[in-house]
Amino acid sequence: MTDIFISYAHSDRPKIEKLADQLIGFGYDVWWDHELIGGTTFASEIERALHQSKCVIVAWSIKSIQSEWVLDEASEAKRRGKLIPIRFDATVPPLGFRQFQTLDFSDWDGVADSDPVSELKKGVSRFLKPHPGPHDRETSTKTTVSLAGGYSDTIAVLPLENLTGSADQQFLVDGLHEAVIIQLSKIKALRVISRTSVRRFAGSPLSLPEIAAELGVEKIVEGSIMRAGEKVLISVQLIDVRSDTTLWAERFERNAESILDLQNDAAAEIAQQTSVILTPEDRNRLGTVKNVKPEAYEKYLKGMFHWYKLSPEDTQLAIENFEQALSKEPDFAPAHAGLAAVWAGIQQMGIMQPSVVSPKIKYAAERALALDPNSFQAHFMWAVYSTWSAWDWEGAEQAYLRAIDLNPNFPDTHAYYSHFLNIVGRFDEARLAIGKALNLDPFNPLIRSLYAVDLAMWQEFEKALEELIEIRKAAAGSWLPLQIMRFIYHSKGQHDDAYEITKELYSVLDKPSVVEALISGMERDGYRGALIAAGLELETLSATSYLAPIQIAVLFHWGGDIEKAAEWVRIAYEQRDPEAPYIKNMIFFSDDAKAHPKIKGVIDGLNYP
Known part of the structure; x- marks a missing residue:
C-alpha cells in the first residue's frame, strides 16, 4: 500500500519532484504520476494509487485550483479523512477546503532541513510512521511556531451550553464564549477558529471528529455556563479529536465582579493543555485584567x-x-x-x-x-x-x-487589511491577508463577502460569483452580496442579470420608489434608461436622507451620463463617502471615466501611496 499520494498541477512539477525525493528520503513510499506505466489506463492507475494511499498531499497553487483532476483528488481525500493541504503561492484554496490548516510552502527553497518540510512531516506522521530513511531525524513534539501560518496547534471552542436556567442569560453565555476565544486568539502559536464559524455547530448532530474535520482543527473545547446569584461557573473540557480523548477538564467559579478573571483563567488553562509553549509575551497578554x-x-x-x-x-x-x-x-x-x-x-x-x-x-x-x-x-x-x-x-x-x-487570530483585522491593501494597489499582499482571514473564520458570511469584493477587485469574476451564490444561501436578505453581484454582472456585460439583481438590491434596502423607477426606465429606454431613472430617483431622495454618493455616481456612469457621474464622485469626495477610496482599483468606473477631470481630481486628492 502507498504511504503518500501527491496531487498537483504539472506547472508545479519541479517543486513536487524535490518534495517527493525528500519524503522518500524520510522513508515514506510516495506516489506521484511520474510513475505511470506505459499502456496503463491513466485514470484507473491514479484512482488505484489514490485509494490505496494512507494520506494525500494536495498542493494548491494558482494553476492547481483550476485543475479538475486536483479538485477531484482533493475531494476524495477529504471524504476519506486523509487530506494534507499545502500551498505554493498566495492562492486561497477552493470552496470546501478553506477550513483546513494549509501548510505554507510559498517561500520554500527546496531544502529538506526547513520548517515547511518539518511541519509536513509532522502532518504525515498523524497518518503513518515512516520506515527508517537516510534523512530521518528526531523532531520536537512541542514547538513555539510552525509553518502552518505560524501555528503549533489548532483549536475550536464550541458554543457553551446555557445552564443558567434562563434564556435571558444567553447574552452572558455568548459573551463568555467569545471572551474565551478572544483570549486564546492572542496566543501567536495557536490557531483559534472564530466565533462566527463555530456558532453554526451549536446543537449540531455531527460528531466531534466530524466538526473538527469541517473546521480543520486538532482539538475542541466544550463547556457550559451556570449562574447562581452573583456566582458564575464555567465548566470546560479539552478534547483531542484524533484520539477521541479528554485531555483535561476543569471548573472555574468566580463572583460576578471577577468575571474577567474567570474568562482569563479559563483561557490560560486551556492554552496550557495544548502543545503550545506560552511565551512571556503570551502570558502577559493573558495575565492582567482590570475588573469592572x-x-x-x-x-x-x-x-x-x-x-x-x-x-x-x-x-x-x-x-x-x-x-x-x-x-x-x-x-x-x-x-x-x-x-x-x-x-x-x-x-x-x-x-x-x-x-x-x-x-x-x-x-x-x-x-x-x-x-x-x-x-x-x-x-x-x-x-x-x-x-x-x-x-x-x-x-x-x-x-x-x-x-x-x-x-x-482575529479574522476581521486580516479581512479589512486585505481591502486596505487592495485600495493602495498591493494585490499580492491582499491575497495573503484575506487567506488568513478565511483560514480563521471559514464560514463567516461577512468575511466571505469581503473576499468576494477582493476577487472583484482582481477581476476574478467567476470565482467571485461562486462565492456570492454560496453567501446568499447562508445569509438570505443581506444587501452586500447583491451589491457586489450587480457590479460583476455589469462588468461582464450581463445586463439582464445586473438589472434583476439591482431591483432586488433596492427592494432589500427598502427603496420601493427606486425599484419602480428601474422598472419604468427599463420599459421606456432599456437597461441604460433603467439605471438613469434609478439614479435620478436616488438623487431626489438624497435631498431628505443620506444616500451614498458613489452608488448614485455608479448608476449615472453605467447609464451613460458621465457628467452627472463625475459630479456625484466630487460630492462623494467632499462628503468623505467611505466608498470613495475604492474608486481607483474597484470596478465602479471604466478607465475612460477615471480620466474625466473631476474623477481624476478625486483620485489625485485621495493621495494613494
Whole structure:
C-alpha cells in the first residue's frame, strides 16, 4: 500500500519532484504520476494509487485550483479523512477546503532541513510512521511556531451550553464564549477558529471528529455556563479529536465582579493543555485584567450580543447598552471600542452622513486607545477609521499591523487589511491577508463577502460569483452580496442579470420608489434608461436622507451620463463617502471615466501611496 499520494498541477512539477525525493528520503513510499506505466489506463492507475494511499498531499497553487483532476483528488481525500493541504503561492484554496490548516510552502527553497518540510512531516506522521530513511531525524513534539501560518496547534471552542436556567442569560453565555476565544486568539502559536464559524455547530448532530474535520482543527473545547446569584461557573473540557480523548477538564467559579478573571483563567488553562509553549509575551497578554463593575460588564456583553445581529433595531440597542456600560464605568476600554465598531458599521452601511458618524468613530477609538494601548480592538478600529474616514494610509497600516501583532487570530483585522491593501494597489499582499482571514473564520458570511469584493477587485469574476451564490444561501436578505453581484454582472456585460439583481438590491434596502423607477426606465429606454431613472430617483431622495454618493455616481456612469457621474464622485469626495477610496482599483468606473477631470481630481486628492 502507498504511504503518500501527491496531487498537483504539472506547472508545479519541479517543486513536487524535490518534495517527493525528500519524503522518500524520510522513508515514506510516495506516489506521484511520474510513475505511470506505459499502456496503463491513466485514470484507473491514479484512482488505484489514490485509494490505496494512507494520506494525500494536495498542493494548491494558482494553476492547481483550476485543475479538475486536483479538485477531484482533493475531494476524495477529504471524504476519506486523509487530506494534507499545502500551498505554493498566495492562492486561497477552493470552496470546501478553506477550513483546513494549509501548510505554507510559498517561500520554500527546496531544502529538506526547513520548517515547511518539518511541519509536513509532522502532518504525515498523524497518518503513518515512516520506515527508517537516510534523512530521518528526531523532531520536537512541542514547538513555539510552525509553518502552518505560524501555528503549533489548532483549536475550536464550541458554543457553551446555557445552564443558567434562563434564556435571558444567553447574552452572558455568548459573551463568555467569545471572551474565551478572544483570549486564546492572542496566543501567536495557536490557531483559534472564530466565533462566527463555530456558532453554526451549536446543537449540531455531527460528531466531534466530524466538526473538527469541517473546521480543520486538532482539538475542541466544550463547556457550559451556570449562574447562581452573583456566582458564575464555567465548566470546560479539552478534547483531542484524533484520539477521541479528554485531555483535561476543569471548573472555574468566580463572583460576578471577577468575571474577567474567570474568562482569563479559563483561557490560560486551556492554552496550557495544548502543545503550545506560552511565551512571556503570551502570558502577559493573558495575565492582567482590570475588573469592572458587574452591571457595566453585563451591559457591555448585551451591547456585543445585539451588535452581532446587525439589524437596524439591534444596532440601536447595541449603542444604548454600550453607552449604559460607560455611564457605570467610563474608563472601560472595550465598551468604547464596541461603540466605535457600531458607528463604523453604520457608516459602512450608508445609514448616516459621514460628517455625523466619523467624529463618533474617531472619539470612541481614541478613548479606547488612550485607556488601553494594548487593546487589539482599539487599534483595529483606529485602522478602520484611518482607512475609510481619515484616508490616512500610513496611519491605517500602522494600526492594522499593531492590531495583528496583539491578536494574530482575529479574522476581521486580516479581512479589512486585505481591502486596505487592495485600495493602495498591493494585490499580492491582499491575497495573503484575506487567506488568513478565511483560514480563521471559514464560514463567516461577512468575511466571505469581503473576499468576494477582493476577487472583484482582481477581476476574478467567476470565482467571485461562486462565492456570492454560496453567501446568499447562508445569509438570505443581506444587501452586500447583491451589491457586489450587480457590479460583476455589469462588468461582464450581463445586463439582464445586473438589472434583476439591482431591483432586488433596492427592494432589500427598502427603496420601493427606486425599484419602480428601474422598472419604468427599463420599459421606456432599456437597461441604460433603467439605471438613469434609478439614479435620478436616488438623487431626489438624497435631498431628505443620506444616500451614498458613489452608488448614485455608479448608476449615472453605467447609464451613460458621465457628467452627472463625475459630479456625484466630487460630492462623494467632499462628503468623505467611505466608498470613495475604492474608486481607483474597484470596478465602479471604466478607465475612460477615471480620466474625466473631476474623477481624476478625486483620485489625485485621495493621495494613494
